[in-house]
Amino acid sequence: MLPRFICLPILTLVLCQAVHAKFPDDPKACKYGDAACMVKFMNNLIKEKGIQGDDDLNLLKLDPFPVAKMNIKQGGDSPVxxxxxxxNNDIIGLSNLKFKKAKGFGKDLAKKHELLFHAPSLRLEGPYDIKGQVLVLPISGSGKSNITLVxxxxxxxxxxxxxxxxxxxxMEATNFKLNTKAERLWYFFGNLFNGDKALGDNMNAFLNDNxxxxxxxxxxxxxxxxxxxFQNIITTVFSKYPYEKFFSD
Structure with missing residues (x-):
């Protein structure tokens, strides 16, 4: 039940933030397909502007990053x-992202594009509502949650x-996929079982142990x-300007 998200839209946000309101007429930082340049460029921009937004480019600030609604349904024969x-949750920690590799982003946009990146931690926090069963235990509640990937x-x-x-x-982003692994994951769901503290504490301990x-x-x-x-976010941002305007020749 935890995010392994987050964030291809950051590529788009970073590329756009470099040029401010004069975009797309300013010189671009990188040539088509120059992976090393793109990684350096994105990391520098996130460091300098990671907590800023840009109204001229319709970009939200990265930290916190708002998520209006997200639903996760898990069923079938799964033990969860x-x-x-x-x-109305927030993702916190995107301004500390570090990009490691980039692939694609050449003149032929109709190909696979890929990003590898890391974060010290990412946190999703805000109101939640849950019902169902986790492994052998029933779970229900609504309140505030905090889910942290380490x-x-x-x-x-x-x-x-x-x-x-x-x-x-x-360019429209299609076939979006996101994979992740984390060193640790922490769960906290407040007000489980109609506010029964004992049951809620036990369930949170069970979730973190497993x-x-x-x-x-x-x-x-x-x-x-x-x-x-995030596929919707990427498509929206890339629809702002023609694809060629994001790069130099």
Whole structure:
């Protein structure tokens, strides 16, 4: 039930933030497909502007990063059978992302694009509502939650789809996929079982003692939930300007 998200949209946010309101006429930082340049460029921008936004480019600030609604449903024969909804949550820690590798982003946008990145920690916090069963125990409640990934590594990929508008080609992100592994994961759900403190404390302890097994069981459901959220973000940002305007020749 935990995020392994987050964040291909950061590539898009970072590329755009470099040029401010004059974009797309300013010189671009990197040539098509120059992976080393892109990694250095994105890391520098996140360090300098990670907590800022840019209204001119319709970009939200990275920290905290708002998530209006996210639903994770896990069922079938899985020992983790839940319906979990997060509403008006924040993702905290995106401004500390470190990119390691980049692939793709050449002149032919209709290919696979990939990013590898790391964070010291990422936290999703805010209101939640849950019902179902986790391993052998029933779970229910609504309140505030805090889910933290410790030292997560991510691989994010998508395939570019050319979209022609007014004679120019824009990129739409399709087939978005996100994979991650974390050194540790911490769960906290407040007000479980209608505020029964003893039951709630025991359940939170159980979740944290069995974090790895729970994470593996919910992996596909979580990936689907976060993929939908961030695929929409990427497509929206890349629809701002023609694809060629994001790079130098």
């Amino acid at each position: 059978n839940i319906d979990l909804t997060f509403t 030292k997560p590594d991510f691989i994010a990929s998508f395939v570019g789809k050319p979209v022609v508008k007014d004679g120019q080609t824009y 974090w790895h097994a729970i994470f593996l069981e919910c992996q596909e459901s979580v990936q689907a939930a976060f993929s939908e959220v």
